[in-house]
Amino acid sequence: MNITEILNQAEKPVLLQFFAEWCGPCKMLTRIIDESVEEVTQHVELKRIDVDQEPALSAQFQIRAVPTMVLVNKAGEVLWKHTGIMEIRDLITQISK
Amino acid sequence: MVSRREFIQKSTLASSTILVANSLESFVVIDSVDEDELFDVIIIGGSYAGLSAALTLGRSMCKVLILDSNEPCNRMTPHSHNFLTQDGVAPGQISAKAKEQVLKYETVLYYSTQVEKVDKTANQTFLVHSVEQKKYKAKFVLFATGLKDMLLPIKGYADCWGKSVIHCTYCHGYEQINRTTAILANGDLAFHLLMLASPLTTKLSILTNGQANFTLEQQNIINRKGIKIIETPITELKHKQGQVSEVVFRDNSNLQVEVIYSRPAVIQKSNIPSQLGCELTEQGLLKVDNQQESTIPRVYACGDMTSFRSVATAIATGSAAGRAINAQLCQLDFKS
Ligand SMILES: Cc1cc2nc3c(=O)[nH]c(=O)nc-3n(C[C@H](O)[C@H](O)[C@H](O)COP(=O)(O)OP(=O)(O)OC[C@H]3O[C@@H](n4cnc5c(N)ncnc54)[C@H](O)[C@@H]3O)c2cc1C
Numbered sequence: 001m002n003i004t005e006i007l008n009q010a011e012k013p014v015l016l017q018f019f020a021e022w023c024g025p026c027k028m029l030t031r032i033i034d035e036s037v038e039e040v041t042q043h044v045e046l047k048r049i050d051v052d053q054e055p056a057l058s059a060q061f062q063i064r065a066v067p068t069m070v071l072v073n074k075a076g077e078v079l080w081k082h083t084g085i086m087e088i089r090d091l092i093t094q095i096s097k
Numbered sequence: 098m099v100s101r102r103e104f105i106q107k108s109t110l111a112s113s114t115i116l117v118a119n120s121l122e123s124f125v126v127i128d129s130v131d132e133d134e135l136f137d138v139i140i141i142g143g144s145y146a147g148l149s150a151a152l153t154l155g156r157s158m159c160k161v162l163i164l165d166s167n168e169p170c171n172r173m174t175p176h177s178h179n180f181l182t183q184d185g186v187a188p189g190q191i192s193a194k195a196k197e198q199v200l201k202y203e204t205v206l207y208y209s210t211q212v213e214k215v216d217k218t219a220n221q222t223f224l225v226h227s228v229e230q231k232k233y234k235a236k237f238v239l240f241a242t243g244l245k246d247m248l249l250p251i252k253g254y255a256d257c258w259g260k261s262v263i264h265c266t267y268c269h270g271y272e273q274i275n276r277t278t279a280i281l282a283n284g285d286l287a288f289h290l291l292m293l294a295s296p297l298t299t300k301l302s303i304l305t306n307g308q309a310n311f312t313l314e315q316q317n318i319i320n321r322k323g324i325k326i327i328e329t330p331i332t333e334l335k336h337k338q339g340q341v342s343e344v345v346f347r348d349n350s351n352l353q354v355e356v357i358y359s360r361p362a363v364i365q366k367s368n369i370p371s372q373l374g375c376e377l378t379e380q381g382l383l384k385v386d387n388q389q390e391s392t393i394p395r396v397y398a399c400g401d402m403t404s405f406r407s408v409a410t411a412i413a414t415g416s417a418a419g420r421a422i423n424a425q426l427c428q429l430d431f432k433s
Binding site (some may be wrong): 058065066067 | 124
């Protein structure tokens, strides 16, 4: 998977959610997002990326801790990056700017 | 590139919400160290002693890697006492705050992993192997791996450990004032614990869990104070969520108690320093000089594994080790 492919298929900005299978906080963040997934996907396309499966993509976005979310626009620019869990309201505020 | 500082700041922001109680649990660092990277110091064990050393080293811009398996010896105890500014605070809370403060320093990295082996290499560096088979290189190694308590194989003992079975009067004695107290020990150790517990309560008895082994003088003092010695072997400590209520003996007799002082034997939690050739003292502590350097040059040690067991001492010896290593690094730098 590379970022160009992801962006080509997307119609909205893409929220890359980097996670690892072995990471507790990642599971928690996934749960938080899943509970409001419809609202999230109104603003962005959600793409979940397992750092262990996608080392190249993770390196490209300099992921040194998980969970990390990166918001990328259609032009490939990084609009926002966040490491750690966050509240759904704060996330929606960020992605709806 | 997102710096480590931003990580911490961002996760602290997240922690201000109701979701996450502690910033360091809001994300997990991915190990991305290059195998060729040479650290000034690798600290093995990132609890109070290791983190204290890292603070001193990080403030001098030393490149530090902390490798920690996150099993501090006091993890079973609900509150830690007798350390100024943190009296009565949960152990995990003290270490979470410590990590937050230490990891703000850009040159300090912390990974959760267990170290399996340390090798000396020909070119005066150390190669540290993790259980994930990763290798890390450093000029100095600092052990802060602590001790392991060899809990007695009595039913209920492990459940009560750190809660109502207590190894140290300074740590938890004040909370047990005037309670019905048993000293579960024999000989000199029992006598020592008895002396320390005497100012705290008069309701005392000694459980030797086998034949008593006191000097005549000790025996006379114990008798004079009217303290009962029970030699019958113990089969169980009855308790509710770690709060002991009754000691049951092999002859089915029992004794109501509220607190037990017991100091089981300890061993080094890690045998890696010994494998490297570091000498131990007669008491089984790692032998260090007054700069915390072990008998092997450039291998240092601090905390419980070298010194009196307390959070305050762990932090003091950690700080001293950090200072000594930094001094050596500065000297090396000025020579070349
Ligand atoms: C039940 C109990 C209650 C206590 N209560 C108090 C109290 O109230 N007040 C007080 O001042 N003191 C108290 N103490 C003593 C205090 O907890 C210790 O003095 C202190 O924890 C010592 O710190 P340390 O950093 O040397 O070792 P520890 O805190 O034991 O930490 C050692 C660290 O090294 C890590 N480690 C070990 N081997 C490896 C390896 N191979 N690879 C990677 N990491 C490794 C461990 O996982 C751990 O994180 C208590 C102790 C116990 C057992």
